[in-house]
Amino acid sequence: MEKKLELSIVMPCLNEAETLAICITKAKRFLDNNQVEGEIIIADNGSTDGSQDIATSLNAKVIPVEEKGYGSALKGGIEAASGTYIIMADADDSYDFEALLPFLKELRAGNDLVMGNRFKGGVEKGAMPFLHKYLGNPVLSFLGRLFYKINIGDFHCGLRGFSKEAFYKMDLKTTGMEFASEMIVKSKLNNLSITEVPTTLKPDGRTRKPHLNTWRDGWRHLRFLLLYSPQWLFLIPGILSILIGFIASAIIISQPIVINNIQLDIHTLLYTSSLVLVGFQFIVFYALTKVYAVENKLLPKSNRYNKLFKYLNLETGLIIGVLFVLVGIALSYYGLNIWKHSNFGELNPSETLRIVIPAVFTILLGMQIIFFSLFFSILGLKNKA
Template identity: 30%
Template sequence: MTVDVVLPCLDEAEALPWVLARVPAGWRAIVVDNGSTDGSPDLAAELGATVVHEPRRGFGAASHAGLLAADAEFVCFCDCDASLDPGLLPGLVAPVADGSADLVLGRRRPTRRGAWPVHARAGNLALARLLRRRTGLRLRDLGPMRAARREGLLGLGLTDRRSGYPLQMVVRAADAGWRVRETDVPYLPRAGRSKVTGTWKGTWQAVHDMRTVLDEPAIVRGPEAAVSPEGGFRP
C-alpha cells in the first residue's frame, strides 16, 4: 500500500517540524507551498518532504496541486499548522483500503477551549446542515483531514480552487454514490494564526465559497467516465 499526504502550506515554518515528524514511516509528505515568505518550502525540503510550488493563492489550488503531484494508490489531506496529527491518518486510510468506505473524513474534536473558534465552528455546523439537505449525508464536520484513493479523487473533476474545495470533494463524492464516513480526531490549537477561519472575514469568505459549491447542479457520471491528464473529468 502506497500513501501520499498532501499538506497545503502558507507560512507554516513554526509547525512543519512537528507535522512532518508525525507523517507515518514509509508515506510520502507532499508540502504544497502557496506563496510562503517565512522559508517554509526550504525547511520542508530539508526535513525530507517533496515540495510543490503553487503560485495561485487558495486552499483549493494548493490542495489540488498536491493531488496532481501524488502518485500513490491512496492520498490523504491534512492541514500543515499542527492542529491535526498526521500520525492518525492510518485510521482514515484503513476503511478505504479494506473496501468499507470510499472517502473518510476526520471529525474534529477540540482538545481545549479556543482550539476551534466559535465563529468557525458555527459556520461549519451550518454548512453540514446544508450539505445534508443537498446530499443526504449526515456528517457533523467538513474538516480538512481525509483519505481516499487517488484515481477516484481525480475522477471527481474538482474545479474549486478556493475554500470550497473540501466541500466540493464531499458533494461530488456523494453525487457519485461514494460511501462517505467520518471518524473522530483530536483538534489541537494551531501554530500561528489561521489564514481562513482566524477572523470573521475569513470565515465569511469560506462560507461564501462553500455556498457556491452547494448551489452547483449534481453531475451524473456514467461508467464510461475517464480522467483527463490534468486530473479533471472527461466524458
C-alpha cells in the same frame, strides 16, 4: 524495482515555517511506526518565509503551485502524489499526523472518501472560533446533509483521506476554501463511498492570523452548496411560489378574502398572480442551471437529465405557451365586451380587474413559456447530437 507507495500525506502550505517542521516530523513518525510505504508532499502556494527549505531539509517533497488558493494548492499536491491513497491536512499543527491509522484502515477497507469528525473526536478549548463551532460548521453541515443526503457530521474537517482513483472521479474545479465542500458533494454525486472517523482538533501553533476568513469563506461554502443543488435554490422555492400564488389568486378571483376585517381584493390579486410568474422564473432558472452544470461537467449526467429533454422540448412548449396566450386573448375579449356594454364608460374595477388581471397574467406566462422553450431547445441541440 521501486516499491509502490501506499500513502501520500499532502499538506497545503503558505508561510507555515512556525509549524511545518513538527507536522512533517509527526507524519514521518506515523509512516515509520506503522510500516507504511509513503511520502510527504508539501504543496507550496508561494511561501516567502523559508517553508520550502524546511520541507526539503526534512526530505519532504515540495511541489510549487503558482495558482493561488487552498483548493489550487491541494490539487497541485494531490496530482503530484504517487500513493494509492491520499491523506490531506493543514500544516498548522492543529491535526494530529500521528493518528492517521483510522483513516488508512477505512481506505484499505474500500471506502473512497474518509472524513474526520472533530465533534466526535474532540475539539480542545480555543481550537475552533465560537462562530465556527456553534454556527458555521453545524449550519453548513446540516444544509449539506439536507441538500445531498450525505450522512457526515463535519463537512469542513480539513483532515480527510481518499484514493487517488476517487480523486480523479471527483473532477474538482474550485480553487478556494469551498474545495472542501466540493470534494464531499462530488463524491456523493459520483456515487463514491463516504465514511467518517473521529479525529481531534487542537489550537494551531501559529502566531499569525489564519488564512481562513470567517464570513467570506463561510459564504463561499454556502454559495457552493446552493449552486450545486439547484433543486433547493430554484425548484422547491419555485413550486411553492406557484402553489401559493395560484391558490390565493383562484380564491380572490371568485371573491375577496376577508381576514380579521382586512379585505384582500384585486390589489392583492396583482401580487398573487405575480408570485406565480416569479415561481415560474425560479423553475426556468433551475432547468437552465442544471443544463449549464451538466454540460460544463460540474454535475454528472443522469438518466433524469436525459429525460429532461425528452419531455421539455420545443413542440410541447410552443403548444402550451400558445394555449395560455389564447386563453389570455379570450379573457381580454370578454373584458372588452363588458366595457362595450357600458358604452366604453366607467367600469367597476373590482369586477373587471378579476378578468383583466388573469388575462394579462396568462398572456405573459404563455409568452415566457414560448421563449423558454426556444432557448431550451437550443441548449438541447448538443444533447441530441
